[in-house]
Amino acid sequence: MSSNRYKVVRNGSSPAGFSEIPVLGYELFHEEVTSMLADERYHCLNYSCFRSGEGFRFICVIADDGSGEIRILSHIKKDDGTPLRSLTASCYAMHIFEREIYENHGVLFDDHPWLKPVRYPHDRADRLSVMDNYPFYEMDSEELHEVGVGPIHAGVIEPGHFRFICNGERVLHLEIQLGYQHRGIEKLFVSAGDGLHRALLSENIAGDSAVAHGLAHAQLLESLAGLEPPVSLQIERCIALELERIGVHIGDTAALCGDVAYQLGQVACEALRTMVINTTQFWCGNRFGKGLIRPGGSNFPLTEESAAEILRVLEEVDRRYANVTDCIYSLPSVLGRFEDIGIVTRKQATSIGAVGMAARTCGVPRDIRATHPFQYYRKMEINPVMQETGDVLARGMLRALEVRESVKIIRRLIENWRNCAKETGRPQYDLRFRPDCLAVSVTEGWRGEICHVAVTDNDGKLVMYKIKDPSMHNWMALALAVRNQEISDFPVCNKSFNLSYCGNDL
C-alpha cells in the first residue's frame, strides 16, 4: 500500500530516495505515528533526527509486522528551541527515542514523562548534563531505602549503574543509568576511512552480537549500493547468525544455573557453549565470528569441511543440551528460583515496545526473521518460538527451545547450501552508494531486532548512521520485571535478559 504520508520500503531492499519521503507537518506526523502505533501490528524500528540545511530532519521508521512493510515518515523542525508535543505521552514505547533526540540535539518534548539522559554522549547538546548529577527518581519516606549498584559490578560484565528503591527486601522501583560504555561509534561510521574500517566497527558495536550487527551493517551498505548478495552468501550469513544465537543462549543457560548454584547445569552448558563457539572459530578463526560478515562477500566462504563440522558438533550439542535443559527445568530447587520471578506482562511488553526474546517470552510474537525476513530467511518458513508467562523461567525455556529450533534451521540451511551455486565472492569495501537516500536494515540477533539506518548526501557519502540494539527497548523490561521482587532476585532477572550495555551506549 502506498500513501502520501509515508514511504514504503522493505527490509534490506532498495533505499528510499529522499525526495520520495513525504515531509509532514508535526501535527499530522504525530497523528500518523500515534495512530499506527496504537495497533499492535506496528512497532517503531527507529526514530531519530539529524541536522540538515533546514533545521532538524526527523525520521520515523515503523515496521508493519502484518505485511512486512517498513514505513518511513518524516518531519522537519526549525532549530528555534520550541518544544514539540511528545509521542511518548500517547505511546510509551517512544520514550527512549525521544530521550535520545533530546539528549543529542536539545530538542524539547513538553509532555514527555521521563525526559532523562540515555547515555551522555560526548557530543550531547548540553555538556553541563553530567553523569554525576543524573536525575534519579526519588521517593521520600522513612520506611524506604536506596541501594546503588555499579557502575562496576561484582562479575566480569560491562558497567552500568542500578539504583533500587526498596521497602525492606522488596524492590519498589529500579532505575537503570547507562552511558559508561559510550565510545562514539555512530560518528565513527560516518568518519571512517573506508568500508573495511566500518565493517570492523560494526562487529565491535556489541561483541556478543558481532554477526547480527555485522550483518545489519553489511545488508545496509548493500542496500545503499543496490547489490543483491548471491544465494550462497545469504545462506552462509544465516548459518552464522543461528550459530551465534545457539552459542549465546547456551552460555546464558550456564549463567542462569550459576546464579542459582546449580553447578551441574552450569558446567555442562559452559562446555557445550565452548563447543559451539569453537566451531565458529573453526569456520572463520574467531570464536565470536568477527571477520566472518563483510559487505558484498566473505573472507571465509563456507567449505564442505566447515559445514560437516558444524553439523557434527550441532548433532551432539543438540542432544546433550536437550538432556541438560530437561534436567534444569524439572528440578524443584531451580524452578523455585525461576518460576513467577521477574514477570513482565504482555501489556507491559507491548507498551514499552519490547522486542525479540523479551517480547516473545510474554506472548508478543516479534521476530524479524518471520515478519521482515532478510537474506535467506526470505525463502524459509520461520515460526517464532513463544512463551507466555513472562518470568525468568519463560526466558530460560525460550532459550532451550530456540536452540533446538536454530539447530533445525541450520540443518535446512546447510542442505540448501549444498544444492546451491557457490557464488560467494570477496568482500567489497569500495561500494558506491546511491546519493540522497535513506536505507533501513534489520536483523534478528539472539537478543532481538537490530536496526541500522543510514543516510547519504548528494555525493553518495554517508552523512548519518543510526544503530539500534534491542537492549535500548528492553532495559525498561528489566526495570519493570524486578518491581515487587526480592532484591536478591535481581541477579537472575538480569541474567535472564542479558542485555547489552555497549549496544545501548554506542
Added chain:
Amino acid sequence: MLKEIKILSDHGKQYVPDLRNQPVSALFRGRPVITADITAAEARKAAALCPAGAIDSSSGAVDLGRCAFCCECALAMPEVYRFTNDYRISATRREDLIIKPGQSEPLRIDESAVRKEVRRLFRRSLKLRQVSAGGDNSCEMELSAAGNVNFDMGRYGIEFVASPRHADGIVITGPVSENMSAALEICYEATPAPRLIILVGTDAISGGLFAGSPAIKRDFIESQHIDLYVPGNPAHPLTFINGVMDLTGRK
C-alpha cells in the same frame, strides 16, 4: 538421578590439560609472521590497507597492540603477511608487541620488565578485578571463559574477584570511555598495593578502532606502569592465561 549421570558421562573430561600447548583451529589468528624481504612498496601498500593503523608504512612491522586481527593484510598479500595460530602473544613491554619482518621465533615475555614483588607475591595466587571501560563484551566474555570448566585458570590460583579490595590487580578491557574513566581510576585506587595493571584486548592496549574517538579518555592508563599487555580482538582465554602465568613465573 539417572539423568544427571547421563549428563556427566556425556560431559566427560572437559578441562584443557595443558594450557601451554593446546591445539587451536588452523584459522585462529595469533602471532603474525612477516617475510624478511618485504619491500618498501609492499610495506606502504599494507599500511594503507590496514584499517587499524597497525602496520608501519616504512618497515611493514605489525603492532599487535593496534591490530584488529581482521586478517586483511594476510589475505591481500599472503606472500608477505601470514598469521600463525600461536596464541602466546602477551608481552610485558609495549614495544615487544611490534612484530618485525623476519621475526619468526615465539614471543616470550621480557623477564627484566617484571617487578620483583610480582613473582614473589602472586606466583601461587592472583586475585584480579576486571573493569570494562567501553569494552564490547567479547573480551569480557573471554575473560569469564578463562575461568570456566574448559580453561579453568582457577587451578593455578588465578581468579576474578568481586571487589577491588580483595584484588591484587585490575584487568582493563575496552578503549577507556570518557564516561568510565573516573570509575576506573577509583577502582584502581581501591586496590591495595602492590597491584598489577593488565590490559586485555586491542582496544585496551591502544584504543584500537576507537583510538581517534573524542568519547575516549586514556590519560589514566597512559600515566601508569602496565604489567602485562594481552592482545586480541577479543583476546583468547589461552592468550590471557598464558600471559598471566608467564608474568607471575608460573611454570
